[in-house]
Amino acid sequence: MSGRTNEQGLQDLTLLGNxxxxxSFDYAPEVLEAVDNLxxxxxxxxxxxxxxFTSLCPLTRQPDFATIYISYIPDKKIVESKSLKLYLFSFRNHGDFxxxxxxxxxxxxIKLLDPRYIEIWGKFTPRGGISIDPWCNYGKPGTKFEEMAQFRLMNHDLYPEKVDNR
Structure with missing residues (x-):
């Protein structure tokens, strides 16, 4: 991504408005773009x-479907939403657990944004009678956000969210 920034703090985006x-039907992290956090x-x-969200089971190649929740506290950059959509679409034929x-x-x-804090939660629909809901998080080392990440991890599922789409 180029370093040129216009008066709105937007860098030269290639996807927004295109x-x-x-x-891409193959995993494509290169489509992710960021703009300045104002x-x-x-x-x-x-x-x-x-x-x-869809991906493939790496063993059976059967499709897996999920609602993904991405929450983050930005630092200097925020993710451009169309690039995020295209990035998530690129998992469509990607085989991974x-x-x-x-x-x-x-x-x-994290690589794109270097956020203060981020958490990702995948609420997968059941396949074979079981659903899997992985949750991961990260807080910038040496900051209050590292402590926040540890606290949220230790208290993650005390009050599970209600999901109506399964």
Whole structure:
């Protein structure tokens, strides 16, 4: 991504507003794009609910479906939402276990954004009579967000969220 920034704090985005968007059917972290966070002076959450996530079982190649919740506290960058949509779409033919997919997504967003805090929760629909709901998080080392990550991990499922789409 280029370093040029316009007066709105937006860098040269290649996907937003592009009518000829190509959808990758292979895992494509390179489609992720970020823009400047114009509110670096405050802590706030950005939340994405992604109810149409699909990936493939790495053994059977059967499709897996999930709603993914991505929540993060940005530092200097925020993710551009169309690039996030295309990135998540790129998992459509990607074969990995649920737990791996959630950790890969988190790692890619950490690499792109260097957020203060991030958590990813995959609420997968049942297949074979069982659903798997991996949750992972990260707080920037040496900050209050590292402590926050540890606290939220230790208290993660005390009050499970109600999910109506399964």
């Amino acid at each position: 009518q000829g968007t190509a959808y 509110h670096v002076d405050r802590d706030y959450f950005v939340k994405f609910n992604c109810p149409e 649920h737990e791996d997919c959630m950790n890969i997504i988190m790692n890619d967003l």
